[in-house]
Amino acid sequence: MNHPQPPETSNEPLAPGQRLPESERKEFSPEAIAEIQGIMAKFPDKLAATLPALYIAQREFGFVSLAAMKAVAKAIGIPEGHVFGVATFYTMYQKAPVGKFHFSVCTNISCALRGAAQLLEKVCEKTGVKPGQGPSPDGMWSVEEVECLAGCGVAPCIQVNQDVYDELVDEQKLIEVMEACKRGEYRPWAQ
Amino acid sequence: MAAIRTKRDPHTYTFPGFGTDKFPNLMLRGAGDLDNWHLKVYEQQHEGYVAMKQALKMEPVAVTEEVKASGIRGRGGAGFPAGLKWSFMPKDTPERKLTRYLVCNGDEGEPGTFKDRVILEYNPHQLIEGMIIGGWAMQCAVGYIYIRGEFLWLIEKLEAAIQEAREAGYLGKNILGTGWDYDLLVYRGAGAYICGEETALLNSLEGRRGEPRVKPPFPAAKGAFGQPTTVNNVETLAAVPPIIRMGGAEYAKIGTPKNTGTRIFGVSGHVKRPGIYELPLGTPMNFLVEELAGGSSTGKKIKAIIPGGASAPMFDEKDFDCPLDFDTVKARGSMAGSGGLIVMDEDTCIVQATLRLIKFYAHESCGQCTPCREGCNWMEMILYRIEHGEGRMEDLDLLASLTPRISMRTLCPLGDAACGPMDSALQKFRHEFEHHITHKTCYTTGSKLLSTVGAH
Numbered sequence: 201m202n203h204p205q206p207p208e209t210s211n212e213p214l215a216p217g218q219r220l221p222e223s224e225r226k227e228f229s230p231e232a233i234a235e236i237q238g239i240m241a242k243f244p245d246k247l248a249a250t251l252p253a254l255y256i257a258q259r260e261f262g263f264v265s266l267a268a269m270k271a272v273a274k275a276i277g278i279p280e281g282h283v284f285g286v287a288t289f290y291t292m293y294q295k296a297p298v299g300k301f302h303f304s305v306c307t308n309i310s311c312a313l314r315g316a317a318q319l320l321e322k323v324c325e326k327t328g329v330k331p332g333q334g335p336s337p338d339g340m341w342s343v344e345e346v347e348c349l350a351g352c353g354v355a356p357c358i359q360v361n362q363d364v365y366d367e368l369v370d371e372q373k374l375i376e377v378m379e380a381c382k383r384g385e386y387r388p389w390a391q
Numbered sequence: 392m393a394a395i396r397t398k399r400d401p402h403t404y405t406f407p408g409f410g411t412d413k414f415p416n417l418m419l420r421g422a423g424d425l426d427n428w429h430l431k432v433y434e435q436q437h438e439g440y441v442a443m444k445q446a447l448k449m450e451p452v453a454v455t456e457e458v459k460a461s462g463i464r465g466r467g468g469a470g471f472p473a474g475l476k477w478s479f480m481p482k483d484t485p486e487r488k489l490t491r492y493l494v495c496n497g498d499e500g501e502p503g504t505f506k507d508r509v510i511l512e513y514n515p516h517q518l519i520e521g522m523i524i525g526g527w528a529m530q531c532a533v534g535y536i537y538i539r540g541e542f543l544w545l546i547e548k549l550e551a552a553i554q555e556a557r558e559a560g561y562l563g564k565n566i567l568g569t570g571w572d573y574d575l576l577v578y579r580g581a582g583a584y585i586c587g588e589e590t591a592l593l594n595s596l597e598g599r600r601g602e603p604r605v606k607p608p609f610p611a612a613k614g615a616f617g618q619p620t621t622v623n624n625v626e627t628l629a630a631v632p633p634i635i636r637m638g639g640a641e642y643a644k645i646g647t648p649k650n651t652g653t654r655i656f657g658v659s660g661h662v663k664r665p666g667i668y669e670l671p672l673g674t675p676m677n678f679l680v681e682e683l684a685g686g687s688s689t690g691k692k693i694k695a696i697i698p699g700g701a702s703a704p705m706f707d708e709k710d711f712d713c714p715l716d717f718d719t720v721k722a723r724g725s726m727a728g729s730g731g732l733i734v735m736d737e738d739t740c741i742v743q744a745t746l747r748l749i750k751f752y753a754h755e756s757c758g759q760c761t762p763c764r765e766g767c768n769w770m771e772m773i774l775y776r777i778e779h780g781e782g783r784m785e786d787l788d789l790l791a792s793l794t795p796r797i798s799m800r801t802l803c804p805l806g807d808a809a810c811g812p813m814d815s816a817l818q819k820f821r822h823e824f825e826h827h828i829t830h831k832t833c834y835t836t837g838s839k840l841l842s843t844v845g846a847h
Contacts, residue, residue, distance in 0.1 A: 203776040206750065242576060244490075244616045250598035251581055282599075289600040289757075290581035292540040304541075307842055308502040309701060309747050310659035310733055317842040324844050331844060345842065347584060347751050348502040348701075349541055352659035352731065353666040354401055362543040364396050 221296050223265035228275055232256050236275045249276050250286050254293050259390050264293040291346070299335035299342035300388045301381045303327065304359040307345050310352035315370075319356045320345060322371055326378060340381075361389050395551065396425070396512070396544050402666040404509070406683050409669070415645060417633040417653050418626065419669045422513045428548050430555040433516040440516075440561060442635035446524045447569050454528035458631060460639030462651040466506075467496055467587070467624030468700065468728045470717035479611040480529045481619050492620040493531045494610075495522060495628055496592055497538035500584035501700035502751060503731030506655035507625040509667050511538070511545040514629065515552040519575065521628035523561060524635055526573045529621060533574055537592050540581045550577055584755035588803045589622040591757065602759045603803035626655060646672035650716035658684040660734035661693065672716040676706075679715065680734060691736040695820070699728025701748050702808030704815030705741075725815070738837030741820040742827050745812055746774040747840050752809035763806035766797035770813060777824060778841070780831030787824055791817055 214220070228236070235256055240249040253276060257268040264287050272287075273280040287293045294302075305323055307316045320343075324330050327341035335342040351357030354367035358377075363386055366377050380386060404422040408414050420437040421427035433439035446454050459474030483489055495518065499507040510518055522534045538546050553575050556562050564572045583601045585591045590604035593615045614620020630652060634642045643651045650672040656679055659665045663685030670679060676698060680686065687693050695705045698715065704725040706713065713723050720727040735744060753767040770793055773786050794810040801807070817824065826834040 203772075203781045204779045206771055206775040244618075245597060247598040248578075248596065248616075251595065252579065254581070255579065285600055286598065290540075290583050292580075292582035307747075308751055309697075309744060309840070310503050310731075312744075312747055312840040313660040313733070313735060313739065315838065317839050320842040321844055345844075346582075347754060348500060348504075350499050350505040350508050350539075352503050352505050352733070353657055355659060355665070359541060362541075364398055364544050368401060 220266055221263075223261045223263065223267055223297075225261050226267045226271070228257070228260060228271050232260050233275055236272075240276060246276055247278060247282075250278065250283060251290070254283070254287055254290075258293060262390050263297050264295055296334060298344075298389055299327075299329070300340050301342075301378075301386060302361050302389050303341065303343045304346040304349065305331075305343065306347070306349040306351065306355070306357050306359075308348040310348070311355040311357055314355040316356040319358070319369060319374070322374060323358070326374060360386050363387055395428070395548050399425075400512075404667055404669075406668065414670060415653055416669060418510065418514070418517070418629055418655055419667070420514060420517070422509055422667070424513060427513050428515050428552050430516055430552070430559055433514075437514075437517075438636060440520055440559075442632035443520045443523050443561065444567065446527055446635050447567055447571075451528050451530055454524060454635065457639040458528065458634055461634040461642040462639075462649070463627065463630055463634060463642070464650065464717055465624055466626035466630070466654060466730065468501070468702070468726075470727060473623060473627050476611070476621060476623070477525070477529055479609070480621055481611070483530070490618045491529055491531045492615045492618055493522060493525050493529060493534040494589075494592065494596065494615055494620055494622045495534065495536040495625055496587065496589065496622050497536055497542070497625045498580050498584075498587040498592060499539055499542075499625070499729075500587050500755075501702065501729045501731060502748070503657065503659055503697060503733040504700045504729040505657045505659075506667060506730060508542065508545065509655065510625055510629050511542065511549055515545075515549045516556065517629045517632055518549075518625055519553060519556050519561075521631035522575055523556075523566070523573065524631050525621070525623065525628055527569075527571065530571070531573065531621075533576060535576050535578055535596055535615065537578045537580060537586070537596055539586075540579050543579070546577055546579055553577070583757075584751075585757045585803070585805060588805065591803065592622060593620065600757070602757045603805075605802060647714070647716055649718055654715075654730050656715065657731045658734065659731065661688050661691075661736040661739070662686065662734050663688045670715070673714045673719075676713050676715055676732070677711055680711070680732065684734070687734075687736050689736045689738065691738050693734055694737045694739060695735045695741065695744075697725075697731075697733040697735075697812070699726050700731040701733070701751065702726070702804075702811050703728045704811040705819060706815075707819045726811070736837070738835045740833040740835045740837060740840065741816050741823045742774065742778050742833070743840040745816040746771065746778050748812045749774055749809060752805065756805060756809075760801040760803075760806065762797045762800045763809070766793055766806065767809050769793060770809065777827050780827070782824075782828040784825070784828055786828070787817065787821065 261268040410416040464470040586601040595601040753771040797806040823834040
């Protein structure tokens with residue numbers, strides 16, 4: 201086929217022989233294990249703890265690495281393959297390291313009608329990183345293009361880490377948000 | 392206590408006449424007031440938990456009958472009568488005691504829809520009250536509230552609100568002396584649009600990949616954790632307290648006979664006052680877009696409106712007077728869906744808009760059924776080449792021949808949803824696609840809708 205192909209918006213596909221990035225940490229802390237066991241006790245089936253446990257893993261390990269998935273499987277007592285399947289299905293589990301401030305920019309239709317495509321370009325320009333390419337060299341920023349954040353009425357809309365959205369973002373507002381990040385007014389990633 | 396959002400909202404949520412008999416305010420009570428998530432405020436100012444106390448004195452079957460009498464149709468998108476859905480739940484027999492679950496679908500992912508967010512933000516107790524009433528009507532053991540992962544701050548708020556309700560004795564063991572035990576659990580999703588489909592949501596709730604299940608068995612027979620389950624949208628459950636308070640027959644007088652009650656509409660895109668408006672069903676779209684939302688924000692004429700979230704086929708000018716209720720919108724060839732209106736002005740390139748929508752479905756397809764997984768990706772690729780000036784005239788026929796091969800051939804409606812915008816755009820704005828192919832550029836002059844910074 202010699203016609204243009206749409207770009208990959210998620211992380212770049214792995215090259216042959218390339219493995220997912222690995223985290224330094226390999227085990228859960230005892231508090232995390234206790235937290236996961238608390239969640240397991242709430243549900244009729246321990247499998248239901250998979251999604252919450254992966255969030256805990258993301259908090260502890262910084263991102264959901266293969267070691268994190270194995271730790272989740274061990275903590276709950278379920279097959280590693282199941283955890284891998286779940287972790288790779290959902291987009292909110294970061295399978296590669298992200299910056300201290302992770303910008304999720306919605307580019308779906310309602311935001312796009314109000315300039316989200318241009319905003320994403322601005323975000324990339326100001327932070328110096330592109331979506332799906334990992335954190336900036338200083339580890340501060342990473343950018344992700346996401347689907348609808350349910351902020352359509354206040355578009356364009358971005359989310360920094362997992363906090364409240366920043367709404368009606370223009371260039372000025374973006375600079376303010378980034379300054380606020382540097383001052384430490386936003387919860388850093390995985391905390 | 393968890394950190395609770397303190398930011399002021401740019402919306403006002405109100406308009407002249409709101410709160411009168413013509414435009415009753417049932418769902419957005421206290422919207423804009425950041426303290427309204429406290430139980431005390433809700434009880435003192437908004438008749439909070441009155442309906443719950445009333446319902447707990449009634450027979451469970453009578454509560455279901457009341458909801459049936461109200462005629463409320465599910466607000467999630469399909470518009471299935473909620474009371475009827477409740478009555479499908481199997482009852483206990485002397486030989487067999489069943490564990491039943493009520494699940495609240497708060498996985499609001501439909502582009503253009505942002506109504507559940509307002510309820511969770513300002514009125515979480517109304518949802519909790521609705522969940523308690525629903526739980527009582529169906530004699531459920533546990534209520535699960537599944538909320539999309541991006542709403543972390545709302546989950547923290549909802550959990551704080553649930554804790555307040557527990558402390559007040561509205562949740563837990565032997566609620567208000569009825570001998571009935573019931574509790575609510577909040578479950579956080581992880582960013583998958585498909586989990587808004589009820590069986591995919593149940594799979595996700597069980598800690599699996601969010602892939603829709605084969606139906607039957609329907610959730611009422613075999614749902615969450617293999618037990619009988621009812622799944623309702625946040626807005627449907629939040630509408631239950633007003634129904635019980637007013638009485639089903641009284642509620643049924645709002646709106647039109649087959650489409651009763653009020654609904655939260657979200658208007659986004661090229662309008663002066665985008666935001667959330669609560670209106671009785673059957674309100675004309677013109678009134679909402681022109682009068683309340685202030686009409687076009689760019690000064691250009693409005694070209695197309697998507698009436699019910701991204702999955703609904705587009706309307707062009709001749710249908711702008713359509714009354715917004717489930718039946719009329721359907722009769723005019725679209726769907727009322729989740730009540731999110733997306734307004735596009737004359738300068739919007741429909742090819743780009745369609746490509747952006749299809750890109751969403753191609754990304755969010757769970758990959759289980761071949762027609763949807765492959766079809767959405769091919770639609771994206773074909774639209775992409777048209778958009779980039781490499782399209783051929785026969786591509787339009789190819790696109791038109793793809794949609795009937797996806798629609799109704801998959802386990803869940805995601806494939807059908809992708810076909811809605813595709814078909815309607817091709818039918819109503821074919822000249823724009825043709826212009827793209829022959830002139831290799833947009834028919835319109837508006838700014839680009841697609842970002843050029845992909846991971847390449």
